[in-house]
Amino acid sequence: MKMERARYGAFVLLVTFLLMASGSTLAHESWLLTPEQMLEWNMKPRPEIFTKFTFVNTSLLIFSTLFFGVWLWWDQKENRLLYPGLQARLASYGDYASLVVRCSLALMLIIAAFGLNPRHGTAIFEAPTLIAPDLEIRLLDGDWLWLGWIQAFAAVTLVLGLYVRLTAVIILLVSIVGIVVFGYQMWAYAGIVAASAVYLFMEGAGTFYIRSWIPKKAEILVGWLERQPRGRAQFITRVLTGINLAYLGVEYKFFQPNLSMAFLELQNVFTFGLEHATFTFCMFLVETLAGILLILGALTRLLSVILFIAFFFIAHITGENPIGHVIVYGILSSLFINGAGCWSPKMTGIKFIDVVLGKGSPEGAS
Numbered sequence: 012m013k014m015e016r017a018r019y020g021a022f023v024l025l026v027t028f029l030l031m032a033s034g035s036t037l038a039h040e041s042w043l044l045t046p047e048q049m050l051e052w053n054m055k056p057r058p059e060i061f062t063k064f065t066f067v068n069t070s071l072l073i074f075s076t077l078f079f080g081v082w083l084w085w086d087q088k089e090n091r092l093l094y095p096g097l098q099a100r101l102a103s104y105g106d107y108a109s110l111v112v113r114c115s116l117a118l119m120l121i122i123a124a125f126g127l128n129p130r131h132g133t134a135i136f137e138a139p140t141l142i143a144p145d146l147e148i149r150l151l152d153g154d155w156l157w158l159g160w161i162q163a164f165a166a167v168t169l170v171l172g173l174y175v176r177l178t179a180v181i182i183l184l185v186s187i188v189g190i191v192v193f194g195y196q197m198w199a200y201a202g203i204v205a206a207s208a209v210y211l212f213m214e215g216a217g218t219f220y221i222r223s224w225i226p227k228k229a230e231i232l233v234g235w236l237e238r239q240p241r242g243r244a245q246f247i248t249r250v251l252t253g254i255n256l257a258y259l260g261v262e263y264k265f266f267q268p269n270l271s272m273a274f275l276e277l278q279n280v281f282t283f284g285l286e287h288a289t290f291t292f293c294m295f296l297v298e299t300l301a302g303i304l305l306i307l308g309a310l311t312r313l314l315s316v317i318l319f320i321a322f323f324f325i326a327h328i329t330g331e332n333p334i335g336h337v338i339v340y341g342i343l344s345s346l347f348i349n350g351a352g353c354w355s356p357k358m359t360g361i362k363f364i365d366v367v368l369g370k371g372s373p374e375g376a377s
Contacts, residue, residue: 044273052273058288061268067289075296079304086309098312101348105241108345109175109210109217115341116182116207117169118334124162128335141189142200144335151192161185169211172220176233179212199263202255206248206342212236213244245345245352249305252342257302264295274329281328297321308351315346 044052060068119142122128128144129135139159140146148155161181168178186204189197213236225233264271271294272287274280282290304314319340326333 044270044277048273048277049270052269053267055269057268058272060288060292061265068292071289071292071296075300079300082304083307083309098350101312102350104348106217108245108348109214110172110219111344111348112207112210112341113169113172113175113216115337115344116204116211117166119338120162120166120169120182122334122337124159124166128332141185141193142197142204146189146193146196146200155192158185158188172216173223175216175220176212176236179208182208183212199259200255202251202258203338203342206251206255207338209251210244210248210342210345213239213247214241240353241349242352243354245349246308246354247352248342249308249311249346249352252339252346253302253305253307255302256305257299260295260298260300260302264291264298268292268295278329305346311346311351315343319343319347 056062059065123140123142123144123146126133126136126138126140128140129137130144130147133147138147138149139156139162141148141158141162148158162185165178165181165185168174183205186197186201186208190201215233215237268288268291271291275282275287275290285293301314301318305311322336322339322343323333325331326336
């Protein structure tokens, strides 16, 4: 138990470092705004709600803290009684989680490889991107168009279920290349892509796949991976997704709110009557708290349903293509099926908050 607490403590320090060390970046709103609009809004000072305590942001912070506390209390108090039959049935469909993850990842790669998600100034089919619409490959120095073909090849193998683990490694390597060539822009997507790739590397194709020949030397690794508990793969996927979501909330909504406000104003987005600055501050709180709750593994299945609805709703009111978030939908589906997961089979179902409180929970809970 002491070793597990030390590991979790080191993990929290790592998360804190990643969030605090993030520098000034080009926000992912760049595929929704023109360069001139981005320059104009970036030169404006941040709204007061992001720079000093006001009645509005203090009230929102207090409400968010209370909500966070109630959510954790509910997770500890009622989680064992929250539809245990349904949780067990969902967990029995674990093989389908890999199918959903690999198909959603494949669709995202196809969209990126053939430029099917247009951005301002770029028509459909005009330019391939790396993972996301704002990472245009043609803007890089040198010949990097092969990245588009690798994505297309990986998408085909994922759909067929052919050498899924090897394809997952390729996707991870492509993501590292993306960090090298695109810099901080890639960090907005690296965690989510890594979450999907790691899950597929550990769990394989799941179901509905083409059986393929495996070299004898690779059989040892594949056999070892197949003996790993599914909860471990889900744990890593959940944590990486939570880190990415919290990073987006802090880096893009808190430190660069003007670009989000620009999009809200220029696209005349429905904000429930809230000022654009207040609405952006609310988005910061929601993304950050959702990311932290994912990291903690508190009521993960319920949280995955709420996030699924939230992503689809935001895409609808902002006029974005809902399919652009397909990789997120795949990850959330795996969380809904498998639950929070856990790292050690000796600590079945134990999550970070359980370690802190010295408690445990049944396998697949939340």
